Amino acid sequence: MRNDKVRTKSLIEAAVLSAIIVVVMVLSMYVPFFEIIGIAISPIIICILYIKHGFKFTTLSIVVSFTLLVILTNVVYAATFLIINAIPGICLGYCIKTKKSAVATVIIVAVIYVIVIAASTYIVSYITYNDGIFGVVNKFVLEYKEVLNETMEQYQKMGVSADKIEIIKQSNSQLTSELILNMLPSCLSIISIILSFSVYKILYSVLKKLKIQINPMKDFNKWHLDDKITALIIGFIAISIIMNSKKLYGAETLLYTAFNLGKLIFVVFGIALISDVLSGRYKLSKTIVFIIVLVSLVFKADIIYLIIGIIDSVINFRKIKENFQGNK
Structure with a gap:
């Protein structure tokens, strides 16, 4: 009887947290700048689910959230959620549950973020463009140069000297598709480290209030x-x-x-x-x-x-x- 009550309580908590995840992710899609909050909150919710109820109920919650997101948004957005938020959330929960150090947790989750963000970007880019990530980067550079040329024309009409315009053009000519592609891995790594560290700091405050043990980050x-x-x-x-x-x-x-x-x-x-x-x-x-x-x-x-x-x-x-x- 007691096990049934515990099971029912776990199911209710999983359902409530699934609903919160769906609300957060839908708001992230339609409300400007809310996506940043969604990226930080969703892994924390999944992490708490994993710590309190284990892998089984966490997986169930993710499947329910994915299904609802497919209905309310689209398959691509729901799949992106599944990759970028669910996997780091489970990894974070596992690290906390196995009492890994704060730094080890941040590093492990950062590596996971690098993998999942790279994978989701690769998949979405190939769905959007035939050339995949290369097509996205080439389009960005092309549009950037078009905007730059239009801006230079406006500067000429405003009376800006040709020498100054030429300096601006030369400084911006260094932006190429090759440079962006070379910079992507380091940028992705830095973003993942910052994201992992930020999520851990927020999670630390949340778990302390929930009276769940978590290793503190050194000052x-x-x-x-x-x-x-x-x-x-x-x-x-x-x-x-x-x-x-x-x-x-x-x-x-x-x-x-x-x-x-x-x-x-x-x-x-x-x-x-x-x-x-x-x-x-x-x-x-x-x-x-x-x-x-x-x-x-x-x-x-x-x-x-x-x-x-x-x-x-x-x-x-x-x-x-x-x-x-x-x-x-």
């Missing part, structure tokens, strides 16, 4: 990148440079990815060091520190943070015994 100011990871990053970049010098297939894309990811990682840890100094030594509030960092980034100070991040990973100015993963 950002105390993040430190150890020299072993630094060596791996530099090695990755070095291998990419060697491959690119030999003109191997895909080497240029790998080089862009290595440089951009490496830069992001070192800049983030450089910001962590500066934030720790400003808040610890100079007793500045988090808001003031955030404003200082934001303004400095606007004025292209990222190269400074990059250098600081690299040096700190080797020297360890603060003598932090644990790295950002919590390992000694």
Whole structure:
């Protein structure tokens, strides 16, 4: 009798959460900018389902949500939901349930996001264009150049000098389909890391209120990148440079990815060091520190943070015994 009550309660919760998922996803389709909220909320709902009721009821809820979305929207949108939100949500729930560390969870979910976003983009692009992702990128570049030419014509009518117009044209001529395709993997990786980190932070607050155990993320100011990871990053970049010098297939894309990811990682840890100094030594509030960092980034100070991040990973100015993963 008790098992029947538990089963009924699980079914009711699964049904309610399925309804919430459908409402969120439908709003994401029709309400501007709500898609960002939908991408953050849906995996969290699925994650909670997985933690509380296991894989069986979570799968049932996803199937119900998918069916309703097919009826209310279309098959492509419903399939996109299934790939981008359901899979990371289940993965996130599994990591929390198996008590993996915060950093390990963020990294695993980020990798899953890279895979599912790439897969969904590939599928949707081939449905939309015969050339797939290449067709999407080529169309974007073509439309961008058309808009640029129209803008240049307006500048000429307004009396802007031909020299200035030529400078603008030359600076924008570097945007090509090849450049965008080379940049896509690194951009996708960065977006996935940010998305995974943001979802985890929101989930942490939600699960704490639900009194569900979840490992906390180490305070950002105390993040430190150890020299072993630094060596791996530099090695990755070095291998990419060697491959690119030999003109191997895909080497240029790998080089862009290595440089951009490496830069992001070192800049983030450089910001962590500066934030720790400003808040610890100079007793500045988090808001003031955030404003200082934001303004400095606007004025292209990222190269400074990059250098600081690299040096700190080797020297360890603060003598932090644990790295950002919590390992000694």
